[in-house]
Amino acid sequence: MQIGICLYGFGNVGREFVRVLVAKSGYLKSRHQIEVILQSIVTSKGGIVRPEGFGAGELLRLAAEGRLREHPEFCEHSPEQLERWVPRNAGGDMPRVIVDATWSDLATGEPGLSRLRRACELGCHIITLNKAPLVADFDGLVAAARENSVQLKFSGATAAGLPTIDTIRVSLAGAEVTSIEGIMNSTTNYILTAMSDEGLSYEDALNRTVAMGLAESETNRDVAGIDTACKVLILANAAMNAGKKLSDVKINGIADITRRDIARWAMEGRSVKLVGKAVRQNGDVVIEVGPAAIPHRDFFAQVREDAKAVKFTTDLFGELTMVGGSGGLTAAAGSALRDLVNLAGALRP
Amino acid sequence: MQIGICLYGFGNVGREFVRVLVAKSGYLKSRHQIEVILQSIVTSKGGIVRPEGFGAGELLRLAAEGRLREHPEFCEHSPEQLERWVPRNAGGDMPRVIVDATWSDLATGEPGLSRLRRACELGCHIITLNKAPLVADFDGLVAAARENSVQLKFSGATAAGLPTIDTIRVSLAGAEVTSIEGIMNSTTNYILTAMSDEGLSYEDALNRTVAMGLAESETNRDVAGIDTACKVLILANAAMNAGKKLSDVKINGIADITRRDIARWAMEGRSVKLVGKAVRQNGDVVIEVGPAAIPHRDFFAQVREDAKAVKFTTDLFGELTMVGGSGGLTAAAGSALRDLVNLAGALRP
Numbered sequence: 001m002q003i004g005i006c007l008y009g010f011g012n013v014g015r016e017f018v019r020v021l022v023a024k025s026g027y028l029k030s031r032h033q034i035e036v037i038l039q040s041i042v043t044s045k046g047g048i049v050r051p052e053g054f055g056a057g058e059l060l061r062l063a064a065e066g067r068l069r070e071h072p073e074f075c076e077h078s079p080e081q082l083e084r085w086v087p088r089n090a091g092g093d094m095p096r097v098i099v100d101a102t103w104s105d106l107a108t109g110e111p112g113l114s115r116l117r118r119a120c121e122l123g124c125h126i127i128t129l130n131k132a133p134l135v136a137d138f139d140g141l142v143a144a145a146r147e148n149s150v151q152l153k154f155s156g157a158t159a160a161g162l163p164t165i166d167t168i169r170v171s172l173a174g175a176e177v178t179s180i181e182g183i184m185n186s187t188t189n190y191i192l193t194a195m196s197d198e199g200l201s202y203e204d205a206l207n208r209t210v211a212m213g214l215a216e217s218e219t220n221r222d223v224a225g226i227d228t229a230c231k232v233l234i235l236a237n238a239a240m241n242a243g244k245k246l247s248d249v250k251i252n253g254i255a256d257i258t259r260r261d262i263a264r265w266a267m268e269g270r271s272v273k274l275v276g277k278a279v280r281q282n283g284d285v286v287i288e289v290g291p292a293a294i295p296h297r298d299f300f301a302q303v304r305e306d307a308k309a310v311k312f313t314t315d316l317f318g319e320l321t322m323v324g325g326s327g328g329l330t331a332a333a334g335s336a337l338r339d340l341v342n343l344a345g346a347l348r349p
Numbered sequence: 350m351q352i353g354i355c356l357y358g359f360g361n362v363g364r365e366f367v368r369v370l371v372a373k374s375g376y377l378k379s380r381h382q383i384e385v386i387l388q389s390i391v392t393s394k395g396g397i398v399r400p401e402g403f404g405a406g407e408l409l410r411l412a413a414e415g416r417l418r419e420h421p422e423f424c425e426h427s428p429e430q431l432e433r434w435v436p437r438n439a440g441g442d443m444p445r446v447i448v449d450a451t452w453s454d455l456a457t458g459e460p461g462l463s464r465l466r467r468a469c470e471l472g473c474h475i476i477t478l479n480k481a482p483l484v485a486d487f488d489g490l491v492a493a494a495r496e497n498s499v500q501l502k503f504s505g506a507t508a509a510g511l512p513t514i515d516t517i518r519v520s521l522a523g524a525e526v527t528s529i530e531g532i533m534n535s536t537t538n539y540i541l542t543a544m545s546d547e548g549l550s551y552e553d554a555l556n557r558t559v560a561m562g563l564a565e566s567e568t569n570r571d572v573a574g575i576d577t578a579c580k581v582l583i584l585a586n587a588a589m590n591a592g593k594k595l596s597d598v599k600i601n602g603i604a605d606i607t608r609r610d611i612a613r614w615a616m617e618g619r620s621v622k623l624v625g626k627a628v629r630q631n632g633d634v635v636i637e638v639g640p641a642a643i644p645h646r647d648f649f650a651q652v653r654e655d656a657k658a659v660k661f662t663t664d665l666f667g668e669l670t671m672v673g674g675s676g677g678l679t680a681a682a683g684s685a686l687r688d689l690v691n692l693a694g695a696l697r698p
Contacts, residue, residue, distance in 0.1 A: 020665070024523065032523075155520075161666045163520030170519045171504075171512030173690035174373065174381075175683060299651060299672060316369070316683030317510045321672045323648060334524060334665030341522035 001033055001344055002094045006040045006086045006124070008079065008115070009101035013129060014041075015063040016333040017101060022056045022063075024337060034344050037094075042085045043068055044102075046076040051087040080111055082118045095347055099336050100128040106221075106230065106246065109136025116141060120148040125347075127339040129156035129332060135230045135246055138237040151346060153339035158231045159184050161331030162308045162324035166342070168239040175314035177239045179279040182310035183303050184231045187215040187222040188254050188274040190306045192291075196262050196271060197304075202255065214306055224253035225274060225289040232276035232287055240278060242285035252290035265293040271301040299323065350382055350693055351443045353402075355389045355435045355473070357428065357464070358450035362478060363390075364412040365682040366450060371405045371412075373686060383693050386443075391434045392417055393451075395425040400436040429460055431467045444696055448685050449477040455570075455579065455595065458485025465490060469497040474696075476688040478505035478681060484579045484595055487586040500695060502688035507580045508533050510680030511657045511673035515691070517588040524663035526588045528628040531659035532652050533580045536564040536571040537603050537623040539655045541640075545611050545620060546653075551604065563655055573602035574623060574638040581625035581636055589627060591634035601639035614642040620650040648672065 005021075007014055021036055028034040037053035041062070048071055054062075068074055077084060086096060098119045104112035113133040116126050117140075126145065128134065133141055134157055145152035158164045159182070168177060183189055187209045194205040206223065209215040221227045229249045236242035254274050265272055270293040278287045294301045299321045303309040309323040324331075354370075356363055370385055377383040386402035390411070397420055403411075417423055426433060435445060447468045453461035462482040465475050466489075475494065477483065482490055483506055494501035507513045508531070517526060532538055536558045543554040555572065558564040570576045578598045585591035603623050614621055619642040627636045643650045648670045652658040658672040673680075 027525065028523070161669070163516065163666075163669070166520040167512065167516065170691055171515040172687070173694075174377070174686040176376065297651065299648065302646065302648060302651065316686065317512075317673065317680050318677075319673070320510070320512070323670045323672075324666065324668070328667075331666050337523040337665065338521070342519055345522075 001348065002035045002037055003340065003344060004037050004039045004087065004094050004096040006042065006096065006098045007038060007101065008042045008098060010041055010043050010066065010068050011101070012329055013332050014101040015066055016329040017099065017336050018059050018063040020330065020333040020337055022059050025056070028341070032341050032344065034341065036340070039087050039096075040085050041068060042079045044079055045069060046074060047079065047085055048073045048075065049085060049087060080115055082115065082122060086119070086122055086124055095125060096123075097125040097127055097340065097343065100126070100130045101336070102130055104130055104132035106132050106135050106226070109133040113137060113141070117144050120144040120150050123148060123150060125151040125153075125343055127153045127156070127336050127343065129336055131157040131230045131234065134234045138234060139243060151343045153343055154234070155339050156332055156335030158234050159308050159310065159324070160335045161328070162310060162322055163338070164235055164310050164322075165238055166338070167320070167322065168235070168312065172312060172314050172317060172320070175316040177312055177314050179277065179313040180232060180235050180239065180310065181275055181277045182228070182232060182308070183273050183300060184276055184308055184310065185222050185228045185274060186306035186308060187219065188225075188228070189303065189308070190214055191223070192254060192257070192272055192274065193304045195257070195259060196266065199259060201259060202257060223255050225251045225276075228274060228276040229287070229289045232278050232289065236278035236285050236287055240280060240285050242278065242287065244285060244287055249287045249289060254291055257291055268293070269296050270294055271296060273300055273303065275300070350697065351384045351386055352689065352693060353386050353388045353436065353443050353445040355391065355445065355447045356387060356450065357391045357447060359390055359392050359415065359417050360450070361678055362681050363450040364415055365678040366448065366685050367408050367412040369679065369682040369686055371408050374405065377690070381690050381693065383690065385689070388436050388445075389434045390417060391428045393428060394418060395423060396428065396434055397422045397424065398434060398436060429464055431464065431471060435468070435471055435473055444474060445472070446474040446476055446689065446692065449475070449479045450685070451479055453479055453481035455481050455484050455575070458482040462486060462490070466493050469493040469499050472497060472499060474500040474502075474692055476502045476505070476685050476692065478685055480506040480579045480583065483583045487583060488592060500692045502692055503583070504688050505681055505684030507583050508657050508659065508673070509684045510677070511659060511671055512687070513584055513659050513671075514587055515687070516669070516671065517584070517661065521661060521663050521666060521669070524665040526661055526663050528626065528662040529581060529584050529588065529659065530624055530626045531577070531581060531657070532622050532649060533625055533657050533659065534571050534577045534623060535655035535657060536568065537574075537577070538652065538657070539563055540572070541603060541606070541621055541623065542653045544606070544608060545615065548608060550608060551606060572604050574600045574625075577623060577625040578636070578638045581627050581638065585627035585634050585636055589629060589634050591627065591636065593634060593636055598636045598638060603640055606640055617642070618645050619643055620645060622649055622652065624649070
């Protein structure tokens, strides 16, 4: 099965996705009978369209250099005119997939939201690593995908390496989710671990995550709990039919936590973690994010440094806790690849 | 979508499956548009066929009493004459599924193996909670299912509540599994925890698991490590293409572990667990089961009493650890329900 890909975004994640695609092309063919044809790469200034696909060597060179604009075929044009960037099927019915590895505004979801809606209308399947469109209008985007009979995949938008959404939809299929709790942001978990284990101040720990490249440029989204809130919100809307907006989430960050707080909790045998929670209560779903002091014996207390974890409670299977290694670029890119494999599986007759 | 079910086995798990089916029938319809019609129940002595399905009240009564043979419609006949027990489709093309909740011999896989092969030939999809046919001839059964274009689901055969096989196939899709490690047997984990926490002797701890109903009648399968070996073997064959037999697995049980061993490990900051492992090595897959003394800080050390856990290592996502609550009847029955939902999803056009 051939699949055409239009990649939006050529930053760290987009370029890693290209590297992963090249590295796994043999495996995708032999194990899943999937041949991926990367047909276009689009950035905020324009892009390159190559309906027949790029060669592996050229892709690796582009990914290493990252300077798409210097490519002779680079065409300056608005990225939002999708007809230009998503090649029409040349006489075949090869499925096309837009992989969105860009950033959008959390409040409006734009420019990603309009882009993904337009992709639906064009019959283009969607893999988004971009959380914002899902945060801004989850139900609308799901409806648009359904109306246009396209797949909407977003496992990379809700903790990447930690396979949250697929676990709920497949591994817990048939069960009703009564709560979701998670340590879902690497930066804040690293900060809290460093404050606790090494006695760093909040500021020093934060600076280290920036120096390590762990924190994204907008560290405020991380430390204020907004990134965690977005992830729990998406999961609650997807798995619990919560129908909630970001403004419905009660959010507390970690900026006020002192070394003294941490020492006090340690004396009580507890570690502090930034926890996002969605709990079904009286027919509604309550979503909250905030620091929680967790007994050492609890699995969450053992989730250290940049690791993430999530716990689902369901009617049939009780509690299921998953702990994943670091997020990292490869896991983020890998989550788009996972979505691609599952998407192809669903399209197969 | 209507689905016809033929249930083999009416012991604890089979009856719990019936209860779960009844309890979740509304949810299955509203959330997944699945209407389950239980058309037959078969035991080793015979069974009941009801092509139009049983009513909910009757099913709950049967499940509570468990005395199928006293039912006026009970028909004594060999369970292995499948044509009798799997009703032909009366003019429709409703998919039919055999749910096998019986026991078979581990060495031969019989009588389950021949039964499931015959089900394939009849175009009947398979959900097996019965490990033995998978242990005896995994590749053969997979091939038979493929040849006959039927689905083969077995999430309940490899740790039930802990969603191992679906995690590999979907949540880790695109990634290559380099190792699988697990604490996959509740009885042995309970025994080791009781010896460690309460200072019980091996015999006292074993007797308690029998009294609690945790241990299956053949406790030897548990404590000798055979049950764990079967589960790891199935996972390795399914996820790593290992192509192995039970005789390829090096198995050590827990019967020789003394309180003194446990005390010594505790002094070293370690807990003993029965761990099954499948590791890719030099193009081969090596599978082993045996007690392992694990540092307290490791997640596996925190897996206590009758909980289970598994850790997958993959190229794209690093390490993923999952810890599930107790197995229990509901989780076992729930895993058959999960398979049913995923099976129906795959059949949908």
